[in-house]
Amino acid sequence: xxxxxxxxxxxxxxxxxxxxxxxxxxxxxxxxxxxxxxxxxxxxxxxxxxxxxxxxxxxxxxxxxxxxxxxxxxxxxxxxxxxxxxxxxxxxxxxxxxxxxxxxxxxxxxxxxxxxxxxxxxxxxxxxxxxxxxxxxxxxxxxxxxxxxxxxxxxxxxxxxxxxxxxxxxxxxxxxxxxxxxxxxxxxxxxxxxxxxxxxxxxxxxxxxxxxxxxxxxxxxxxxxxxxxxxxxxxxxxxxxxxxxxxxxxxxxxxxxxx
Amino acid sequence: xxxxxxxxxxxxxxxxxxxxxxxxxxxxxxxxxxxxxxxxxxxxxxxxxxxxxxxxxxxxxxxxxxxxxxxxxxxxxxxxxxxxxxxxxxxxxxxxxxxxxxxxxxxxxxxxxxxxxxxxxxxxxxxxxxxxxxxxxxxxxxxxxxxxxxxxxxxxxxxxxxxxxxxxxxxxxxxxxxxxxxxxxxxxxxxxxxxxxxxxxxxxxxxxxxxxxxxxxxxxxxxxxxxxxxxxxxxxxxxxxxxxxxxxxxxxxxxxxxxxxxxxxxxxxxxxxxxxxxxxxxxxxxxxxxxxxxxxxxxxxxxxxxxxxxxxxxxxxxxxxxxxxxxxxxxxxxx
Amino acid sequence: xxxxxxxxxxxxxxxxxxxxxxxxxxxxxxxxxxxxxxxxxxxxxxxxxxxxxxxxxxxxxxxxxxxxxxxxxxxxxxxxxxxxxxxxxxxxxxxxxxxxxxxxxxxxxxxxxxxxxxxxxxxxxxxxxxxxxxxxxxxxxxxxxxxxxxxxxxxxxxxxxxxxxxxxxxxxxxxxxxxxxxxxxxxxxxxxxxxxxxxxxxxxxxxxxxxxxxxxxxxxxxxxxxxxxxxxxxxxxxxxxxxxxxxxxxxxxxxxxxxxxxxxxxxxxxxxxxxxxxxxxxx
Numbered sequence: 001x002x003x004x005x006x007x008x009x010x011x012x013x014x015x016x017x018x019x020x021x022x023x024x025x026x027x028x029x030x031x032x033x034x035x036x037x038x039x040x041x042x043x044x045x046x047x048x049x050x051x052x053x054x055x056x057x058x059x060x061x062x063x064x065x066x067x068x069x070x071x072x073x074x075x076x077x078x079x080x081x082x083x084x085x086x087x088x089x090x091x092x093x094x095x096x097x098x099x100x101x102x103x104x105x106x107x108x109x110x111x112x113x114x115x116x117x118x119x120x121x122x123x124x125x126x127x128x129x130x131x132x133x134x135x136x137x138x139x140x141x142x143x144x145x146x147x148x149x150x151x152x153x154x155x156x157x158x159x160x161x162x163x164x165x166x167x168x169x170x171x172x173x174x175x176x177x178x179x180x181x182x183x184x185x186x187x188x189x190x191x192x193x194x195x196x197x198x199x200x201x202x203x204x205x206x207x208x209x210x211x212x213x214x215x216x217x218x219x220x221x222x223x224x225x226x227x228x229x230x231x232x233x234x235x236x237x238x239x240x241x242x243x244x245x246x247x248x249x250x251x252x253x254x255x256x257x258x259x
Numbered sequence: 260x261x262x263x264x265x266x267x268x269x270x271x272x273x274x275x276x277x278x279x280x281x282x283x284x285x286x287x288x289x290x291x292x293x294x295x296x297x298x299x300x301x302x303x304x305x306x307x308x309x310x311x312x313x314x315x316x317x318x319x320x321x322x323x324x325x326x327x328x329x330x331x332x333x334x335x336x337x338x339x340x341x342x343x344x345x346x347x348x349x350x351x352x353x354x355x356x357x358x359x360x361x362x363x364x365x366x367x368x369x370x371x372x373x374x375x376x377x378x379x380x381x382x383x384x385x386x387x388x389x390x391x392x393x394x395x396x397x398x399x400x401x402x403x404x405x406x407x408x409x410x411x412x413x414x415x416x417x418x419x420x421x422x423x424x425x426x427x428x429x430x431x432x433x434x435x436x437x438x439x440x441x442x443x444x445x446x447x448x449x450x451x452x453x454x455x456x457x458x459x460x461x462x463x464x465x466x467x468x469x470x471x472x473x474x475x476x477x478x479x480x481x482x483x484x485x486x487x488x489x490x491x492x493x494x495x496x497x498x499x500x501x502x503x504x505x506x507x508x509x510x511x512x513x514x515x516x517x518x519x520x521x522x523x524x525x526x527x528x529x530x531x532x533x534x535x536x537x538x539x540x541x542x543x544x545x546x547x548x549x550x551x552x553x554x555x556x557x558x559x560x561x562x563x564x565x566x567x568x569x570x571x572x573x574x575x576x577x578x579x580x581x582x583x584x585x586x587x588x589x590x591x592x593x594x
Numbered sequence: 595x596x597x598x599x600x601x602x603x604x605x606x607x608x609x610x611x612x613x614x615x616x617x618x619x620x621x622x623x624x625x626x627x628x629x630x631x632x633x634x635x636x637x638x639x640x641x642x643x644x645x646x647x648x649x650x651x652x653x654x655x656x657x658x659x660x661x662x663x664x665x666x667x668x669x670x671x672x673x674x675x676x677x678x679x680x681x682x683x684x685x686x687x688x689x690x691x692x693x694x695x696x697x698x699x700x701x702x703x704x705x706x707x708x709x710x711x712x713x714x715x716x717x718x719x720x721x722x723x724x725x726x727x728x729x730x731x732x733x734x735x736x737x738x739x740x741x742x743x744x745x746x747x748x749x750x751x752x753x754x755x756x757x758x759x760x761x762x763x764x765x766x767x768x769x770x771x772x773x774x775x776x777x778x779x780x781x782x783x784x785x786x787x788x789x790x791x792x793x794x795x796x797x798x799x800x801x802x803x804x805x806x807x808x809x810x811x812x813x814x815x816x817x818x819x820x821x822x823x824x825x826x827x828x829x830x831x832x833x834x835x836x837x838x839x840x841x842x843x844x845x846x847x848x849x850x851x852x853x854x855x856x857x858x859x860x861x862x863x864x865x866x867x868x869x870x871x872x873x874x875x876x877x
Contacts, residue, residue, distance in 0.1 A: 026782055037789045044799055045649065048659045053652050170630070182638035186645045194652045199644075335698055355602035355704035363702055370699040375623040383620060386612035387703045389600035415627075 031068075038064045038189060053194035055221075060191070063217040067188050070153065070212050074184075078157055080112040082164045083177050089167045094254070105247050109161065145219040148229065151236035152212035156184075158243035159208055165243075165250035180207070188213045211235065264308035265346060265439060265471045266332065272340030273302040273327050273495075301327040302495045304341070311438075314465050314472040316486035316503070320588045324495040325475045329441045332473070333363040345439055359388055362437040366444035369428055371416040377427045378412040381434060388435035395434065402430040405460055422453035429457065433464060440464075442474045446481055458484045479581045493588060503580065511583045514557045514575055518564055519547040521571035537564060551578075602704050610709070617710055621717035629721065636725035639678055640733075642797070643670040647737050650799060659803055664740025665829075669800050671733045672825045677797060678726045679719055679756055680763040680820050684711060685784035688774035708768060715764065743830035751837055752828040758844035763820040790815070796822030819844045 042064065046057045055063070085108040088094040097107055163176050187195075187203055192210035195203060204210040211232050218224045276296045302324040309315050319325050330336040332343060334350040334357065343350055348357035371380045385395045403409055406426045416424055425445065433440075442461065446454040458481055465472050476482055482489060482503070489506055491499040499506055516538075523545045533540055537560050538552035552560045557575060564570060577583075600609075625632055650666040653659060661669070691697040700707045733739070767787070774780040792798045793808055795817035801809050812818040823840045826832045832840060 029782055030785055033785055033789055037792065040793060041798055044793075044804055045653060047805065048803055049653045049657055052649070176634065179634045179638050183641050186641045190645060190649055195648050199648070330698075333702060335701055353701075358702060358704040359600060359602050363698075365698070368695060368699060370702075372620045372624070374627040375620050379616070379620060379623070383613070383616035386609055386616050387705050389602070389606060389609040389704075391600075 034068075041189075053191060054223075055191050055193075059217070059221040059223075062220050063191055063213065064189050066149070066217040066220070067213050069149070070156070070188070070216075071184065073153060074156060074160075077110055078160055079177055079181065081109050082160050084112045085109075085164055086167050086177070089254075098254075104251065105161070105244065108164075109157070141219060144224070144229070145216055148216040148219050148232055149212075151232045152208070152216055154236040155208040155239045156212045158239035161243045162246050165247050168250040168253040183207055184209060184212075191217070208235075208239065262310050265311045266307075266309040266343070266473070267345075268308070268328075268332070268341070268343045269306050270341035271302060271305045271328065271331060271338050271343055272300070273324070273331060273336065274339045275299045275301055300495050302331070302338075302492075305492060305495070305497045306341075307490055307497065307500050309471050309473065311471055312465065312469045313488060314461070314474060314485045316482040316489040317473050317475045317492070318482065318489055318584060319475075319492040323492050325492060326443055327495075328492070329363065329443055329473065329475070333361060333441050334358060335363075359435060360437055361439040361441070362432040362435070363441040364429060364432050364443065364445050366425065366447035369416065369424065371424070371428055371431055373417045374415050376413050376415055377408075377419075377431070380416070381412070381431055384431055384434050390435055394436075398434055398436060399430075402433060405463065406430050406456075422449045425449060425453070425457065426460075429460065436468060436470075438468070438470050440470055440472045442472060442476075444476055445474070446476060446478055454478060454481065455484075461485060479579075479584065483580060491584075491587065498587065504577075507577045507580055507583050508554075510587045511578050512554055513551050513578060514554055515541070515578055516550045516552060516557065516561055516564065517547065517574045517576070518550075518568065518570045519572040520545070521569045524569065536567075610705075613705060613709060614713060617713040618717055621714045622721065624714075625717050625721040632718070632721050633725055636678075636722050636729070639681070639722075639726070640674065640729045643674040643677075644733065646670050646798065647733070651737065661800060661802070662740060664738050666800075667734065667737035667739035668741050668744075668829060669825060671730050671737075671739050672828050673797060673821065674733070675726060675730055676756065676759065676821055676824050676828075677791075678722055680760050681719070682715055682764050682767045684715075684768050684771040685774070685780045685787070688771040689780050692774055711768065712764070741829070744828060745830055748828055748830035748833070751833075752824060754841060755824040755827040755837075755844070758841065759820040759824045762816055762844050766816055766820075790817050791821060794818060795820060796825065 039061075042057060042060050045052060046060075050056070052060060085094070085097075088097060094108075097111070098104055100107060160177070160180065163180065166176070184207070187207075188209045192200055192203055192214040200210070215224070215228055215232055218228070275298070277299055278296050305324075305328060317325050317328070327336065331338050332345060332350050334353045337351045346357060346360055348354050350357060371377060372383070381399065384390075390398070403412065406429070408426060408430055411419060411423050411427055416427065419427065429445065440461075445461070446457050449457065461472060461474070462485055464470065472485075474481065474485060486503060488501065489499070489503050490497065491506065499509065501509075533543075533548075533550075538550045538556070541549040541551050543549070550560065550564070561573060561575065565573065600606075647667050647670045650659075650661075650670070651663045654661065654663050654666060688697075691700075697707075700710055734741075770783065770787070771780060773783065777783075793804065794812045794815055796804075796812075801812055801818065801822050804812075812822070819840065823832065823844070827837060827840070
């Protein structure tokens with residue numbers, strides 16, 4: 001008996017099947033629709049205002065571009081892998097993974113790859129052109145951006161891993177990644193600074209969208225503070241360590257799929 | 260058979276068009292504009308009749324076209340050639356009156372709702388097939404008794420074992436008392452005793468209602484227990500239609516002669532010669548031999564064995580059906 | 595065994611009613627069994643309006659966009675409810691069904707498969723309301739939604755507008771989902787459709803703040819009538835003649851497409867059902 005709940009994960013895995021070139025083609029179509037959607041959204045908002053909580057039109061395009069890069073990387077490796085992992089818990093095939101002589105966390109995190117998602121990341125080039133900031137600054141700024149982006153990715157990855165580890169207790173969890181995608185897709189395309197404090201806290205520490213998107217984008221728009229940089233690297237370390245511990249604790253709960 | 264056929268199939272054919280493309284990115288780009296396709300003939304020129312009350316085994320290796328044929332007959336697929344008439348309907352016109360009188364049971368799929376008690380699914384079938392209250396009650400009681408479902412029907416389908424679920428599935432598919440049953444691998448994955456139970460039930464349903472049954476199964480035990488008649492298809496083409504035993508005598512060119520010695524016999528040098536003299540020695544020990552001989556030479560070899568050796572007992576048998584079928588599929592015997 | 599053959603040539607409202615009751619109960623059972631999943635899904639549908647309230651309230655700060663912060667909150671709150679109530683996922687589902695062969699059992703029944711889908715869809719919406727309504731109330735309180743235009747009259751007018759919107763969107767998307775019988779990747783179509791709802795339907799912003807061309811285009815397309823129209827009716831922004839024109843637009847957009855649905859079904863939708871998945875097997 002399907003309903004959106006059941007379909008979404010199956011759909012997601014179906015999406016990964018099929019001939020790779022066709023997937024790329026669809027990836028391009030999806031990325032194009034996504035790009036058009038976001039540019040239109042920004043246009044509509046900036047028809048009404050010149051600044052959204054201190055962010056200019058160009059800044060926002062940079063932010064959306066960063067978001068595209070991050071979703072591309074997440075969608076290419078972590079999302080499909082974590083989905084496969086959740087499915088393998090449900091089907092009991094996680095046993096096979098555990099018997100391999102490789103760190104199970106690593107294997108679970110990178111076990112499947114959706115190459116078409118590179119289109120999302122690669123396509124973000126458009127955003128740079130549109131934002132008019134391309135070529136504005138290179139060198140240290142870009143290096144800082146890349147480092148912050150990596151730190152942000154570590155945090156999002158840790159968050160996904162913790163979510164996925166819940167599957168050791170609650171077997172039916174296939175949809176949690178879709179929910180993550182909805183949250184990340186909606187909240188991540190806007191600067192964290194416009195949200196009211198309570199929501200900002202959630203989007204910063206619970207679902208680390210702020211660190212994955214807003215702060216790296218600030219590196220490019222020049223709104224970065226030293227405190228934020230330090231906080232980002234420190235938290236990335238904390239998140240990674242904590243998620244590692246949580247994973248090892250959770251894996252002890254694994255009983256195999258008895259059903 | 261004097262009665263009119265309940266299923267009548269004439270020159271049925273089904274060709275799938277599948278896209279075909281070479282590997283690689285360049286070919287992929289080309290294929291976006293210029294799609295190459297290839298035709299796959301899943302079923303070609305198949306004809307047969309099935310009469311009320313018959314149970315017909317439908318045999319063939321994987322990919323032979325069995326399921327495609329069944330899906331055409333149950334109205335899920337359109338054929339690309341030929342005609343069929345079942346209960347006077349053309350199946351793929353999907354007349355509701357036809358859908359209401361037949362059932363397709365697939366061992367690997369379920370129609371029961373996964374998360375609600377089985378009995379609730381049955382209630383739903385009652386509405387779908389417009390079964391009257393009286394009929395529903397009576398049939399349900401009968402099915403519960405035959406299949407021993409009493410303890411199962413109040414559980415959700417997902418809490419049942421595979422065998423239990425299959426029993427419930429079958430009962431649900433028969434509530435509307437179909438006159439034609441298509442059973443596609445109904446016993447797949449079940450343990451031996453559950454397989455036997457399902458088999459007995461199908462036989463009983465057939466005997467009581469006179470429904471026609473078409474059955475595919477990879478378990479020859481199912482076919483041997485239920486079907487007097489078998490239809491064999493291979494590569495989409497009909498290979499054989501007739502008596503199950505006829506199949507063996509037709510396709511197996513060999514018989515097996517088993518002998519028991521009256522006294523233990525050590526066969527040293529004899530065994531090598533024996534292969535030439537009698538036929539292929541399938542097994543040999545000091546109490547007896549098993550010899551496989553071409554059918555035409557059975558009598559001659561038997562008498563030679565009796566003359567040469569201290570035989571206490573001799574039996575001549577057909578090889579097991581399973582072996583014959585396997586051989587037919589492997590060699591693709593032409594009719 | 596006894597036998598009395600039912601007559602399937604005549605429609606039987608009684609049997610259909612029984613079927614609806616049973617199927618709805620079954621679907622409800624499913625959605626209740628997976629209430630945790632429904633909750634997560636609902637959480638997902640809260641996210642978009644929540645974010646958009648923040649965005650538009652930020653935009654309206656110290657600037658006149660034609661709507662106050664409170665009005666934006668009210669708009670997106672109702673938008674969430676309307677989007678939830680009109681949601682249909684069958685473009686995804688058909689693709690999955692055909693691939694997995696789940697369509698076969700539905701097509702073997704002497705009942706049109708749309709009835710099954712209607713039940714599933716409605717039951718999901720009702721179960722989801724348990725989460726959506728509290729979320730809507732919280733949202734209204736936190737963001738100070740301004741319902742001064744709404745009245746009991748606008749609420750009464752909202753009921754038919756919402757029902758018509760539900761029917762409109764269901765019929766359109768269900769018919770488009772039928773494309774899955776010919777195409778393999780209908781879900782991509784779905785993504786495009788989502789974008790249309792976002793802009794032409796008014797999910798992203800009230801159509802009043804959108805560029806002219808979007809506003810003009812929206813009149814001719816069904817998206818406005820399935821999202822924006824009911825929202826504005828509920829908020830009391832559409833009354834009098836406009837209300838009746840809107841009611842008129844809703845079914846007229848649908849009926850043409852509804853006919854397509856029954857035609858396609860009658861002519862051969864189910865006949866091609868398993869072919870695709872089967873063709874894959876034979877590759």
